[in-house]
Amino acid sequence: MINNFTSDTFKGNIFNENLLNELSIIAEKNNYIDPMYYSKYDVKRGLRNENGTGVLVGLTEIGNVHGYTTSDGKRIPDQGRLEYRGIDIMKIVEGFQTESRYGFEEVAYLLLFGELPSKKRLEEFKYLLGECRILPDGFTEDMILKFPSNNIMNKLQRTILATYSFDSNPDDTSIKNILRQSIELIARFPTMISYGYQAKAHYHGNQSLFLHIPKQELSTAENILYMIRSDNQYTKTEAEILDLALVLHAEHGGGNNSAFATHVVSSSGTDTYSAIAAAVGSLKGPKHGGANLEVMNMVDNIKENIKAWDNTAEIRDYLIKILNKKANNGSGLIYGMGHAIYTLSDPRAVLLKEKAKKLAIEKDRLDEFNLYNNIEEISKDIFAELRGNDSISANVDFYSGFVYDTLNIPRELYTPLFATSRVAGWCAHRIEQVASEPKIIRPAYKNIKLDEKYIPLDNR
Incomplete structure (x- = not known):
């Protein structure tokens, strides 16, 4: 019976290798679909049209990615253009760099609220982010240090889900509540990945453990460099280029895999933490974030x-x-x-x-x-x-x-940094999904399996 098992039961490999090989052959054989059927039934594999363009499945005002024009169904190459809420990314970057300030916080506000912040609003937003950077009491010890992971993306995903338990109102899907949760997640992602990395380096790499408390007055880019480095030191050039990287990765339209995952999961009516954790799981894949x-x-x-x-x-x-x-x-x-x-x-x-x-x-x-x-x-x-x-x-x-x-950033932090930037876009897409589209996303899959007879156990 299941209650006879102990935690030690699952520490070793309980599978016989030969049995596992046999089972995997059966599973692969019975789950393989001949590619000819995709053509026969005109399946849009990967939600792509024959000319490589994406199948139109929704509408968005958050981000726009332009790389070509079309004529007679053919793609005509064009200079690339990326827009956040209708504003060219080139102009956004030129704006904050000309004024010698950091841009990620301004971009996060733009994505969430759909408009550029006034000077007063930007300062209020930066203050909110600063106030929310520190994790809840006991969270670091109980949810990060006690369960270190060798993969920081896996750790980030679990940390997001654990945050649900520290939220007094986690399931409320009103825009007001989602917005509050979004701001907290955008603020806490740098702390989550920094502490996740330090836990990995200590428990899996036998290195000294450094847990630096984020500073309210620092930008997101500055805080990341401050927290992942043992001596807290960084140059202005380092912080500026990391800030630029965060700005450039913050959003890329609703059709990219992780943003679409956010739309799909959010359409079910679930909580913010489940939706954003799903996006992180998508980004972890080497075909996307790696x-x-x-x-x-x-x-x-x-x-x-x-x-x-x-x-x-x-x-x-x-x-x-x-x-x-x-x-x-x-x-x-x-x-x-x-x-x-x-x-x-x-x-x-x-x-x-x-x-x-x-x-x-x-x-x-x-x-x-x-x-x-x-x-x-x-x-x-x-x-x-x-x-x-x-x-x-x-x-x-x-x-x-x-x-x-x-920047001497460890390679295992590259994809988590991507997530730390893109969470602003994911949260914007979640808000847009909840505010605009009440229908659950449910595409069709055609069953091509022929009818089979049930065979009694003794006759198989």
Whole structure:
């Protein structure tokens, strides 16, 4: 009986390896659907149309991603454009950088409320974020340190769900309550990932444990650098470029996987913590939030296999090997190049690359930045020559990993940083879903299994 089991029962592998192999073969065989059926029934695989565009499933006013125009059903490449609430990201970044201030808090307000804040409103909003950064009493000890995880995204997801238990009104789905929960989550994500990282480094890496209390007067970017570093020290350039990275990752339309997950889960009427935890689970997937790690691993591989970082001919030869599945991980992909929507340019990559160069000069890593630049430019030429694709460009992931590495941010924090930025967009999409669309999202799946007879146990 189940009550005869103890916690020790599950510490080892209770599965016989041969049995597990047999069961996995059965499971895979009986869950595989022949691709021909997708064509037969005109299934929009991945919710994509035949020309690669996304199937229209909803409306939004939060973010807009533009990378091409269409004519006669064909995609025509165009310069990339990203808008938050109808405002070009280039103009937003120019606005706060010209005034020498941090921009993430302003962007979070814009996404949540649909309008730019006045100076007074922005100060009020920043004060709210500052007040909410510290986790509830006992939370750090009971929910983070007692259950450290080797994966910070997994830890973040569990931490969000645990926050439900510390909320006196968790299930109220009024806009007012969701807004309060959203502001608290945006404020607490930096603390959650910083403490999650420190717990991992201590309990899984045998390092000293540093738990720095967030400071109310610091920006989100400053607080992250303050909390993850043992000495709390950072430069203004470091904080500015991290702030820019947060701004550029905060939102990317309603069709990206994690934002869509937020819409789907929110449409069921569930609580905020369940919806945002689902988005984190989506972002954890390597096809979504882990792309910059793949770029870093690829560049590490390139460094190991070329003799000179400035030898463009050698770089070109090796990139061709990567495309031909003869180098790196055999995937045939040059990570960080290309995007589902952007074609001629990704505005996020354009903005981040400019700052990345300045940071590289400050950190004496200009040679490495030039290697990235060479990989980008040579990849464009290779795709044009070998694949006939002259409308491919670097995406934001191509340079974000380099930026984080130059900031001495551990790689296991790259995707959690993405989540810390994107939670502002997720919360905006949740509010929009609840306010605008009462219907639960329920797409159709066609059952193609033929009728089977039930066979008595002794006859199987």
